[in-house]
Amino acid sequence: MWEGAPGGETLPGTVTLNQGVGTVNPTLNALNGTNQTRYYIVSSTFATDTNRINVWFQVVGTQEGLVGSTTACGGTIQPNDHFVALPATGLCGVSVNLRATAGAPAPVVTTVQDVGPWFPHSSATSGNPCVGGSNPYWNTTGVPQAAGNPCSSNGAGIDIADGTFSDLGLTGTGTILWRFGQ
Amino acid sequence: MRDFLSRRYIGGQPLAGRIAGLLCAILIAICSAKLYGADDVQAEALRHLPLDAVLARLPGLPSRGLVPSESVAYETPAGLLFVYKRAGALFLRQISQRSKPAPDVPLLGGFVARMDPMANGIIVRTIGRGNVHQVIVMTSDGASAGSYLNAFEDASGPLVDATRGGPIGGSSFRLDCVPEAGCRVVAYGKWTDITNCWVRTYDWTGVALIETDTDAARYTLSRTEELANTSKSSDPMPVFLRAADTSVAVAKYLDQHLPLAAIQLCKDVLQLLNDPSRSIKRTAATPESFQDEQFTEDLRRGTAIIHNLLGKSYEASGSPIQADTEFRLAAELDPLSFRK
Numbered sequence: 001m002w003e004g005a006p007g008g009e010t011l012p013g014t015v016t017l018n019q020g021v022g023t024v025n026p027t028l029n030a031l032n033g034t035n036q037t038r039y040y041i042v043s044s045t046f047a048t049d050t051n052r053i054n055v056w057f058q059v060v061g062t063q064e065g066l067v068g069s070t071t072a073c074g075g076t077i078q079p080n081d082h083f084v085a086l087p088a089t090g091l092c093g094v095s096v097n098l099r100a101t102a103g104a105p106a107p108v109v110t111t112v113q114d115v116g117p118w119f120p121h122s123s124a125t126s127g128n129p130c131v132g133g134s135n136p137y138w139n140t141t142g143v144p145q146a147a148g149n150p151c152s153s154n155g156a157g158i159d160i161a162d163g164t165f166s167d168l169g170l171t172g173t174g175t176i177l178w179r180f181g182q
Numbered sequence: 183m184r185d186f187l188s189r190r191y192i193g194g195q196p197l198a199g200r201i202a203g204l205l206c207a208i209l210i211a212i213c214s215a216k217l218y219g220a221d222d223v224q225a226e227a228l229r230h231l232p233l234d235a236v237l238a239r240l241p242g243l244p245s246r247g248l249v250p251s252e253s254v255a256y257e258t259p260a261g262l263l264f265v266y267k268r269a270g271a272l273f274l275r276q277i278s279q280r281s282k283p284a285p286d287v288p289l290l291g292g293f294v295a296r297m298d299p300m301a302n303g304i305i306v307r308t309i310g311r312g313n314v315h316q317v318i319v320m321t322s323d324g325a326s327a328g329s330y331l332n333a334f335e336d337a338s339g340p341l342v343d344a345t346r347g348g349p350i351g352g353s354s355f356r357l358d359c360v361p362e363a364g365c366r367v368v369a370y371g372k373w374t375d376i377t378n379c380w381v382r383t384y385d386w387t388g389v390a391l392i393e394t395d396t397d398a399a400r401y402t403l404s405r406t407e408e409l410a411n412t413s414k415s416s417d418p419m420p421v422f423l424r425a426a427d428t429s430v431a432v433a434k435y436l437d438q439h440l441p442l443a444a445i446q447l448c449k450d451v452l453q454l455l456n457d458p459s460r461s462i463k464r465t466a467a468t469p470e471s472f473q474d475e476q477f478t479e480d481l482r483r484g485t486a487i488i489h490n491l492l493g494k495s496y497e498a499s500g501s502p503i504q505a506d507t508e509f510r511l512a513a514e515l516d517p518l519s520f521r522k
Contacts, residue, residue, distance in 0.1 A: 041496045061425055069325035070295040077325060080420060080462075083247055083327035089292065106256060106464075107470070115292075116326025122290040123501060125351020127371060128328035159326040162374075166420035167464050169480070171487060172429060176332035 003039045005030040006139045015042075029142035031055045034094050036181030037171045052163045054179050055139070059144055059157030061098075062117055072115035076181035077161065083113035084178070085159035087120065087144065088134035098160070100168040108167045109182055117159040118146040138180070230277050231266055262303055265294050265319060272321055274332070275340055284340040290330045290349055291321030297355050305357075309333070309365045311384035316344060318367075320355060331367060332356050333391050346390045352382070358401075367391055368401050373409060374426070376433045381405060399438070406434040410443070415449040421461045421484035424451060432491045441499035448492035455485050469487075486516035 002011040007030030037052035069077050069155035073092035091112040098108045119135040121128050130151035137144045144157030242467040262277040272289040292301040305318040322329035330349035335342040352369035359365040371378040381401045384391045413427040427453050435444035463477045493508030512520040
């Protein structure tokens with residue numbers, strides 16, 4: 001049995017064992033709040049076990065830059081700074097874990113310190129034509145609103161401060177993996 | 183200021199509301215005076231704050247009752263200006279000693295931002311010529327999501343929007359002021375993403391800030407040079423940050439048909455990458471035992487990126503042989519990223 005999440009998914013309810021081994025390949029789109037994991041319970045005739053699985057989101061990441069600007073969490077962006085921006089308010093200080101590619105040997109852990117990219121945005125301007133409220137895509141489809149909206153030029157779902165961007169070995173806009181937690 | 187503080191503004195509320203408001207205002211004034219006796223402007227803003235609102239502080243700072251010193255309130259010759267937040271929305275309020283209270287002005291965004299780390303949240307200065315002061319308030323939904331520059335015609339009178347059709351959008355802004363000629367507003371896109379590296383300029387027509395894009399090419403070149411200077415700074419910096427900044431600067435030089443400047447930048451950056459003391463190892467993400475190996479790898483990949491940029495620059499300058507040499511060097515250093 002899988003922990004339900006706001007996005008809802010159709011997940012396998014039973015596993016057929018073959019010589020004691022069973023395999024499932026679930027796709028998890030969302031999680032609850034800023035939880036790092038979804039849990040699942042495995043029940044058999046003789047035992048019940050609860051396990052947790054980290055939920056990662058694969059989105060386009062961009063380099064934030066903007067040294068000297070005021071972030072939504074109150075800081076002033078420093079050269080070679082370390083943080084990320086996610087497109088929803090109320091996440092200041094929440095930990096995130098990033099990887100440049102699946103299986104990358106060195107994850108980067110930092111915190112949310114800004115709001116963006118693209119959303120929320122109150123009004124279309126020449127700087128950002130997107131209009132909409134917070135987009136906590138990790139609680140819905142797992143796909144950032146900007147990814148399917150022509151208002152965004154790159155479809156990014158996370159903005160990464162320069163130092164963190166560099167720690168990930170990135171040199172330009174590209175796909176990254178992230179999840180909540182340390 | 184003391185003269186202004188001695189005068190009490192009471193809005194056109196019903197009598198009971200006025201009395202309640204007055205009592206609360208007195209209470210808040212007493213509290214704020216106790217806490218902030220030296221900060222008259224902030225205390226005065228607190229005194230005139232709507233009862234269900236908070237001062238729209240710069241984010242991350244304490245809320246009502248602990249007014250920060252970053253000047254979300256501003257005293258003008260005509261009275262007091264401050265931004266407050268009610269039910270998540272921002273409003274600009276003017277408390278005037280000369281005229282009757284004007285309606286509060288709604289502002290876009292979620293917080294008051296600064297144009298630069300040293301600037302106040304509210305800027306009152308002459309944008310056009312003469313002695314008339316305009317009001318500029320920069321608000322934002324988030325540095326990453328973008329900011330708004332709100333401008334109002336005349337600080338000494340009722341607040342009239344001077345941007346004609348909504349605030350100016352951008353990732354950052356600058357006031358370029360020339361004595362006797364006034365100031366120009368320069369809005370910048372996000373200069374980490376080549377698709378958003380734009381500059382727009384807004385000039386004062388006498389009553390409004392209008393997009394003219396006058397001298398936009400000059401500001402674009404200036405911004406490109408700033409980025410190039412960051413890229414070739416001799417201060418140690420992460421390899422990939424230097425490479426990313428160089429990539430944008432080279433692309434912008436080539437956009438502006440300045441391949442020679444791009445070539446020189448690449449050469450300068452290659453020299454820096456040849457000296458490991460000018461680069462910073464990745465530490466946050468890397469186990470110590472792996473750091474030296476990764477640093478060597480990063481320098482190799484970073485150097486490949488710059489050789490590839492140098493190749494593009496030579497190509498744009500009409501030097502295909504030199505371009506091929508650079509593309510080949512990039513491919514030798516990082517065959518996965520660059521093909522021969």
